[in-house]
Amino acid sequence: MSDPGRHPPAHRLPEPDRPWMMRTYAGHSTAKASNELYRRNLAKGQTGLSVAFDLPTQTGYDADHELARGEVGKVGVPIAHRGDMAALMDGIPLDAMNTSMTINATAAWLLALYVVAAEEQGVEQSALQGTTQNDILKEYLSRGTYAFPPGPSMRLIADMVAYTVTEVPKWNPINICSYHLQEAGATPVQEIAYAMSNAIAVLDAVRERVDDELMPTVFARISFFVNAGVRFVEEHAKLRAMGRLWDELGRERYGVEDPRLRRFRYGVQVNSLGLTESQPENNVQRIVLEALAVTLGRSSRARAIQLPAWNEALGLPRPWDQQWSLRIQQVLAFETDVLEYPDIFEGSTVMEGLVDELAEGARAEMAIVAEHGGAVEAVPYMKAALVDSHRARVRRIEAGDLTVVGQNRFTESETSPLTDDAEGGILVVDPDVEAQQRAALEQWRATRDGATVEQALAELARVAGQEHENIMPATIAAARAGATTGEWAQALRDVFGDYRAPTGVGEAVAGAEEDLTELRAEVDRVSDALGRRLKILVGKPGLDGHSNGAEQIAVRARDAGMEVVYEGIRLTPSQIAASALQEGVHVVGLSILSGSHRELIPSVIEALREAGADAPVVVGGIIPEADVAPLREAGVAAVYTPKDFDLNRIMRDIVGLVAQHHGLGAAAA
Amino acid sequence: MTPDRSAPSGAELGERLRAGDLRAAPAVLNLVENRRQGGPQETAALLREVSPAALGGEAPAHVVGVTGPPGAGKSSLLSELVRHWRGEGRSVAVLAVDPTSKRSGGALLGDRARIAFDPADRDVFIRSTAAGDRLGGLAASTRAAAQALAAAFDVVVIETVGVGQSETDVADVADTVAVIVQPGSGDVLQFLKAGIMEVPDVLVVTKADMGAVALSARRDLAAALRALGADTDVVAVSSVAPPSGIDELAAALDAHRREIDLGARRRRARRRHALADFTAEHGERGLRALGGRRAAEEWLEGQDAGLDVPAITRALEARSLEDA
Numbered sequence: 001m002s003d004p005g006r007h008p009p010a011h012r013l014p015e016p017d018r019p020w021m022m023r024t025y026a027g028h029s030t031a032k033a034s035n036e037l038y039r040r041n042l043a044k045g046q047t048g049l050s051v052a053f054d055l056p057t058q059t060g061y062d063a064d065h066e067l068a069r070g071e072v073g074k075v076g077v078p079i080a081h082r083g084d085m086a087a088l089m090d091g092i093p094l095d096a097m098n099t100s101m102t103i104n105a106t107a108a109w110l111l112a113l114y115v116v117a118a119e120e121q122g123v124e125q126s127a128l129q130g131t132t133q134n135d136i137l138k139e140y141l142s143r144g145t146y147a148f149p150p151g152p153s154m155r156l157i158a159d160m161v162a163y164t165v166t167e168v169p170k171w172n173p174i175n176i177c178s179y180h181l182q183e184a185g186a187t188p189v190q191e192i193a194y195a196m197s198n199a200i201a202v203l204d205a206v207r208e209r210v211d212d213e214l215m216p217t218v219f220a221r222i223s224f225f226v227n228a229g230v231r232f233v234e235e236h237a238k239l240r241a242m243g244r245l246w247d248e249l250g251r252e253r254y255g256v257e258d259p260r261l262r263r264f265r266y267g268v269q270v271n272s273l274g275l276t277e278s279q280p281e282n283n284v285q286r287i288v289l290e291a292l293a294v295t296l297g298r299s300s301r302a303r304a305i306q307l308p309a310w311n312e313a314l315g316l317p318r319p320w321d322q323q324w325s326l327r328i329q330q331v332l333a334f335e336t337d338v339l340e341y342p343d344i345f346e347g348s349t350v351m352e353g354l355v356d357e358l359a360e361g362a363r364a365e366m367a368i369v370a371e372h373g374g375a376v377e378a379v380p381y382m383k384a385a386l387v388d389s390h391r392a393r394v395r396r397i398e399a400g401d402l403t404v405v406g407q408n409r410f411t412e413s414e415t416s417p418l419t420d421d422a423e424g425g426i427l428v429v430d431p432d433v434e435a436q437q438r439a440a441l442e443q444w445r446a447t448r449d450g451a452t453v454e455q456a457l458a459e460l461a462r463v464a465g466q467e468h469e470n471i472m473p474a475t476i477a478a479a480r481a482g483a484t485t486g487e488w489a490q491a492l493r494d495v496f497g498d499y500r501a502p503t504g505v506g507e508a509v510a511g512a513e514e515d516l517t518e519l520r521a522e523v524d525r526v527s528d529a530l531g532r533r534l535k536i537l538v539g540k541p542g543l544d545g546h547s548n549g550a551e552q553i554a555v556r557a558r559d560a561g562m563e564v565v566y567e568g569i570r571l572t573p574s575q576i577a578a579s580a581l582q583e584g585v586h587v588v589g590l591s592i593l594s595g596s597h598r599e600l601i602p603s604v605i606e607a608l609r610e611a612g613a614d615a616p617v618v619v620g621g622i623i624p625e626a627d628v629a630p631l632r633e634a635g636v637a638a639v640y641t642p643k644d645f646d647l648n649r650i651m652r653d654i655v656g657l658v659a660q661h662h663g664l665g666a667a668a669a
Numbered sequence: 670m671t672p673d674r675s676a677p678s679g680a681e682l683g684e685r686l687r688a689g690d691l692r693a694a695p696a697v698l699n700l701v702e703n704r705r706q707g708g709p710q711e712t713a714a715l716l717r718e719v720s721p722a723a724l725g726g727e728a729p730a731h732v733v734g735v736t737g738p739p740g741a742g743k744s745s746l747l748s749e750l751v752r753h754w755r756g757e758g759r760s761v762a763v764l765a766v767d768p769t770s771k772r773s774g775g776a777l778l779g780d781r782a783r784i785a786f787d788p789a790d791r792d793v794f795i796r797s798t799a800a801g802d803r804l805g806g807l808a809a810s811t812r813a814a815a816q817a818l819a820a821a822f823d824v825v826v827i828e829t830v831g832v833g834q835s836e837t838d839v840a841d842v843a844d845t846v847a848v849i850v851q852p853g854s855g856d857v858l859q860f861l862k863a864g865i866m867e868v869p870d871v872l873v874v875t876k877a878d879m880g881a882v883a884l885s886a887r888r889d890l891a892a893a894l895r896a897l898g899a900d901t902d903v904v905a906v907s908s909v910a911p912p913s914g915i916d917e918l919a920a921a922l923d924a925h926r927r928e929i930d931l932g933a934r935r936r937r938a939r940r941r942h943a944l945a946d947f948t949a950e951h952g953e954r955g956l957r958a959l960g961g962r963r964a965a966e967e968w969l970e971g972q973d974a975g976l977d978v979p980a981i982t983r984a985l986e987a988r989s990l991e992d993a
Contacts, residue, residue, distance in 0.1 A: 500783060527774075529705075531702075532699070532702040533799065554777060555777070563797075564778060578786075579788075582695050582796055583781070583797060584796070
């Protein structure tokens with residue numbers, strides 16, 4: 001080893017690999033507070049930034065928009081204009097930093113703000129390194145922070161790719177996300193197939209906007225953002241299968257000759273879906289095992305990793321919780337020997353077999369998507385398939401066929417000292433943040449040059465109407481002029497129109513029968529007594545787009561025999577109240593995961609009262625224990641959290657609640 | 670406490686509708702859907718209050734049926750139509766009928782999601798209803814609701830899914846039926862030619878943003894309809910921004926409404942409604958007692974034109990007993 005003239009043995013690398021880039025998905029409250037957090041994280045050995053934006057920023061609303069209520073600064077940082085972006089990156093040299101931004105519908109805008117912030121630091125855009133997530137299809141399928149219809153959204157993505165490939169050449173303009181598909185219940189085969197189909201849709205759209213000779217470079221700029229669940233052997237095989245299919249795609253569909261340009265590059269955030277609220281300390285070992293899936297095999301190792309915190313199912317993680325996850329990465333990279341070997345799975349019969357199986361399954365599923373006319377056209381198909389897969393998973397957990405330690409097995413537990421503090425072991429964002437941000441925004445608008453902004457927005461609107469003109473220069477000009485996130489998005493909404501994604505629940509197939517018989521009989525009994533079928537409204541107030549839970553409730557309620565009104569995400573309290581009244585529902589179920597329940601739930605109850613809709617309200621989502629009592633005081637009949645995994649029990653509660661509300665008495669024994 | 674004890678009576682709701690009180694709509698729907706003891710009687714009372722005799726003529730609304738196969742783009746089109754009508758200051762009620770699961774009796778009512786509306790706008794009312802036992806067809810409550818709401822709203826829309834039975838059923842209730850198809854759906858052409866599908870009053874080809882495909886579909890359908898001797902309007906629309914063809918479609922619907930003999934169409938609707946209610950109550954056996962559907966329809970032709978639905982139903986019942 002010490003003799004440089006000798007070849008190293010085949011089972012060792014001459015030198016250990018450099019570690020992957022280590023990030024923490026972070027941001028909350030204000031740009032200033034988040035900047036302080038970033039600097040602390042970098043001092044702890046984090047090597048890149050991963051910016052979490054709040055939901056108004058992600059969906060293109062300013063803090064003073066009606067839909068932003070309760071959401072400002074909650075799940076991320078609010079960035080309304082170049083001043084906010086400059087504050088966020090204050091003291092962080094952007095020519096040396098690698099920044100990943102989880103931003104999609106408004107990606108072009110946030111990239112523009114980042115470019116302008118760099119300009120202000122004297123850094124040219126060509127020097128910038130980082131990633132904008134910019135994957136709109138998975139927003140329709142799972143995450144819900146879309147703003148525009150599919151056609152214009154794909155055009156914005158293609159514009160960004162075409163722009164960055166020459167102007168910001170070290171930037172990854174898009175991260176094709178399979179991450180959120182797994183969170184929505186995707187099987188490994190679905191995760192691979194839908195991500196690849198999505199990439200094809202993007203590449204095909206870009207192909208129409210760039211010269212042919214640029215396509216290999218474009219292909220090489222496409223990176224992925226994947227998930228890794230706790231079945232880490234199969235999960236590793238999944239990544240190898242994705243690498244194989246990506247290589248095939250580059251060679252066969254896009255004629256990329258150079259194998260280096262066909263490398264499958266991905267970043268990862270490991271699974272949150274499998275993290276539990278009960279015995280949350282167990283999540284630490286889940287996260288460690290999941291991290292192995294993306295680090296063990298050298299040929300398919302992640303370029304960048306961010307790990308969730310142990311307490312994500314409880315609420316927002318605190319800096320200390322995130323530090324713990326960063327330390328997991330550092331132990332793995334700097335204490336273990338994973339970086340010292342060539343690919344340890346090469347020649348493994350098991351690994352080869354798994355990869356073959358997954359690649360074959362994914363090719364078949366990709367063919368189905370292609371038959372629908374490609375990923376954009378197949379959104380309703382894929383959405384319904386995901387809702388079905390997720391339901392199958394939920395039922396396996398309910399039936400005990402899928403073990404979740406501490407949740408449906410080995411549930412006896414000592415009291416956890418981790419959740420013992422006053423806040424229950426989570427971060428609580430100061431509710432005053434929203435008012436501060438609104439005031440700051442007002443001041444920004446008052447002090448900027450209004451005429452310049454108006455001119456820039458008019459030019460933006462003009463370009464938006466010209467299908468073949470690139471949106472980026474006008475967007476950067478608007479950023480420079482001092483326009484706000486809400487103004488940029490509204491200018492485009494005016495041209496592109498609004499959009500609601502398919503909910504996927506209408507197409508979901510009916511579930512298994514066995515354990516629903518009793519429940520259906522009870523629904524029938526109460527419906528007969530009511531005179532018409534028991535009707536429930538499932539609503540998602542606010543900007544939170546994580547609709548998987550609401551969809552599962554809606555589908556199960558239907559399978560139990562109820563009439564279900566489900567309108568999808570992003571509803572204002574007054575919209576929910578109007579629907580509840582007009583539809584004559586007997587009960588309202590609300591789902592919120594963004595932490596805005598303390599503001600939004602009482603608003604919905606108030607709106608229902610004003611509208612004169614007489615229906616009890618139940619709430620589900622990530623609701624910290626400390627918030628349950630205030631919600632009940634506000635008039636909520638029942639609160640469900642991730643530890644309530646038995647959906648049939650929730651359904652029985654709801655039927656009982658309606659019966660009680662109408663004085664119909666309990667079920668016959 | 671018994672359910673809905675505080676709910677207003679059928680007569681009271683009928684009066685409110687006659688006075689143009691659109692806020693009565695939710696309670697009207699809750700009432701007509703109520704199958705409990707007393708529910709049907711209250712519905713009958715409501716229908717008497719909004720009968721031509723009580724109104725002093727036919728209800729002023731334009732009752733529009735909108736139907737077509739799944740995925741044709743009905744809801745987003747409807748969203749644009751509602752916007753158009755509201756722009757003209759017309760109040761709109763939409764009854765969106767969704768299929769029901771045969772197995773559980775449950776239903777996912779999803780269409781509402783695709784119709785954009787301002788929750789503060791009291792002149793728009795949208796209600797999703799399950800089709801109930803009649804797959805692709807109309808529940809008794811939907812017929813009653815359409816008839817009642819027509820007394821207060823300017824436009825009442827019944828939206829159903831499917832081609833075949835559903836558009837026949839809707840034709841029994843609506844003044845004007847628009848069938849929505851997307852380009853490339855050759856089925857509709859075949860159905861029309863084979864007479865499986867009744868000729869619609871207005872045929873709408875969606876996704877006009879697809880350009881040539883939509884235009885050629887429009888041409889083929891118009892030619893097929895001419896060959897059948899029908900003068901149906903064929904309109905091409907797009908609900909993708911910027912929407913197109915919506916004004917033309919609204920004009921075609923209005924033109925049809927002006928051309929028809931409204932009294933005759935509504936009379937037929939009431940008779941079919943009564944016959945459907947009768948059949949729901951007495952089944953095929955009851956229908957046989959009337960000498961079959963066709964004979965019953967012929968007999969109804971000779972009855973007093975001013976009868977309301979409950980009265981016609983009673984007449985059918987009397988006749989079925991008399992012949993038995």
